[in-house]
Amino acid sequence: MVGGNINLKKRFRFGEFIAEKIIKGVSFISFAVIVLIFIFVFREAAPIFSPTKQTSTTNTELVQETYGEESSAASETVTEQKNKSVESSGSEGDATAKNLLGNEWQPVSENPKYGLLPLIVGSFKVTFIAVLIGAPIAILAALYTSFFAPRKLREFLKPAIEFLSGFPSVVIGFFALVTLASLFQNLFGYQYRLNAFVGGIALSLAAIPIIYSVTEDALSAVPKFMTEASLALGATKWQTALFVVLPAATPGVFAALLLGVGRAFGETMIVLMATGNAALMSIDFFEPIRTMSATIGAEMAEVVFGDTHYNVLFFIGSILFVFTFILNAVAEFYVRNKLQKKFQGTA
Amino acid sequence: MIKNILILLTGIIAFGFSQKNETITVKGSDTMVIIAQRWAELYMSKHPDVTVQVTGGGSGVGISALINGTTDICNASRPMKKSEKEKLKQRFNTLGVEIKVAKDGLAIYVRENNPVTELTLQQLKDIYTGNITNWKQVGGPDAKIIVYGRENSSGTYVYFKDNVLDSEDFAPSVQTLPGTAAVVNAVSKDKYGIGYGGEAYAKGINILKVKKDANSTAYPPTEENVKSGDYPISRYLYMYTRSRPTGVMKEYIDWILSKEGQEIVTKVGYFPVK
């Protein structure tokens, strides 16, 4: 800068001001969407908490006009169609708290039962299996990638395993349905071809890349001096990995687990295709299950908009949303605080 | 580079932009999707000025769409429920029009080498409500019966519930699968499986004969038996419209009920209504 009066005061430029406001406004969309999801998913679920209006059902038979039937056609006999339960479909059922806490899911019935327990149990069961199988494998693989793998191999491994996250879930579901299900049945000889176990294995394929990649990042974030100090003190490479780095990265690994659980819990297509979808309550891993997400996926397109069954499905969606929301929030706040405390003044 | 891709894509899209002037939307029963799609295919090849859009999803989907106003014709493998008619009346002040377009024998599937060849309606009911759980109770091997069914949105589910289970609830252990094909597929791979669905879908599996009660003869679901009513679980397949069909829709439905349209019914594996 050469001489002269440099005017350091920022000039107010109207264009700049507008541009910044617009950019800020657009970036607000993400937050607005979260709020909107809350509002709209709950809005459609809300009617189940208010007493339902009893639609006055007339006892007169509503006779529809028919078309294209000549009298000659009437001479043919067809099994007498019974229309008993048909008359009271799932649309008039009451979804009381008692009904929602029941353990039977029979939404299309003479007296519909919207018991969510088997669905919740099913979701947790399959998620548990997926994480139980997926997490150790993913964490071990992350350790190998960041510690023991030769440099050349490492550069191949990370993208290769993250490539798994690019697999569309419907493809994994298809693979589980046509290949894994028969393979495991022949291998273990259990009764149900489609069950929580097959679904869980397929689901672990969706959870592994997330757990792996977040764990790997957490391991690489551990300050170099810690490993170096450990090695300098005479610890071997594996001791350093197991007793120094892994404990230091624990919050990150914990976050990885939470995200993996969230991913598995919210997955739809895989469980819809591979778990058998029977609303059973049992501890047996080899029995079919019906998850919350699969129930929404299978039934939402079929319900009459606005009736109880429709509201209950949205209610299930709200539960899914709230649960994953909490998982994410915990993963974000708890873990970040932990990590910051841990490496404060170090990184 | 990106410009080129966009130009190419708009070209492709424009290619598919043959402006049609008349569109008929058909939604509903999965059981009927095969047949609805054939009808649409053939009809459009004869009438290039008409477009028929066919979507499956289930009878419930079709009827909801009819009530929600999002389809012209709905396919259903079961009659409309009273509550559905009431909803339609509320929305459009009409009860809808019922058109019977085909007949179907509801087949009971088992795997090919299953020694059981026939069941009574009572036995079927017991199997699906969970009273009978082992094949040996119906003259088969000593093994647990693995029961497959359809999602509760399907007309087949409702029909089976009303006519075989006498409206009782299915046992919770019944595995519900999203389509008839999935049921066929599961049964064909499951040594001790049993399933139900449209006769037309049965490939690579055995179909059981069914008898009304222990003393009557068992019949397989053939055209004759379905027509005569000897086969105890047969049903009509329906189309519903909101109001009496006119114009293009009338022509299409008339064509479906004509000899030509009904020939397709036979070809697909259902039974003609006329």
Next chain:
Amino acid sequence: MKKKIIGWMFVFSTAAATLLIVSVIGFMLFEIIRGGWGKISWEFLTGAPAEGMTAGGIFPAIIGTVLLVLIMSVAAVPIGTITAIYLSEYANRNSIFTKLIRFAVNTLAGVPAIVFGLFGLGFFVQFVGGGIDKFISGDAQLHWGQPNILWASLTMALLTLPVVIVSVEESLRAVPRDLREGSLALGATKFQTIIKVVLPNAYTGILTGAILAVGRGAGEVAPILFTGVAYFLPHLPSSLSDQFMQLGYHLYVMSTQSTDVEATIGIQYATALVLLALTFLLNFSTVFLRYRLRAKAI
């Protein structure tokens, strides 16, 4: 000695786990390629389904997928890029507003796909679409208030928004500080600097973000289940209010609801293969782009 054995076992188990994952990926790829390769032909890729979905090709599903991700990108990429610009160029790290946006982006990334589908149905289809219909025709005829490709694409755009934001922000942060400072020193305003200096340098990153989003959007099925996808359509979608077919959904219905699962198994595998090839190509191109980005940075 004992320690040695434990150590060796530990290293071995990590290697075994890695090998297991890689071999499962390999097995899955192998199975799908083996099942689908023989079926892939020009006719298959450019033909419509025929014979009651037991023959013919998957052209409408391919086009539907392409259109879906295109419309989705038009919505998601600009919004995502602008959000990323805000976060990297304007945001004060410790302000409440910034923390809120960051939290929202992370939360959005964790919302289950099926919940997006519910939201799309409740918000786009019924609230927005139904609102448009009410406004135009007074509730007589539903035109926009039903599932279609526009609502499906917008639903998918929300799902892929976080992907775009994270990827673009990363590339913006990779633009060297001195470039910005030089521009500002020459008298450019902040906004001019972003438009003329920062964005051109982050071009690859934006492209990467877009491609990643497209890869994600091409494979997801749950969000479009009830916001616009159709089982069978004789024609390609010709307006935003049309329904469409999509590869992932096609695979789902073919493997669960087709007339003859055994006869169409080839079609199913081939559909899975096409879908995989599509997402694989997209992912691979991002790897390549990132590589170029790094080479540039050095």
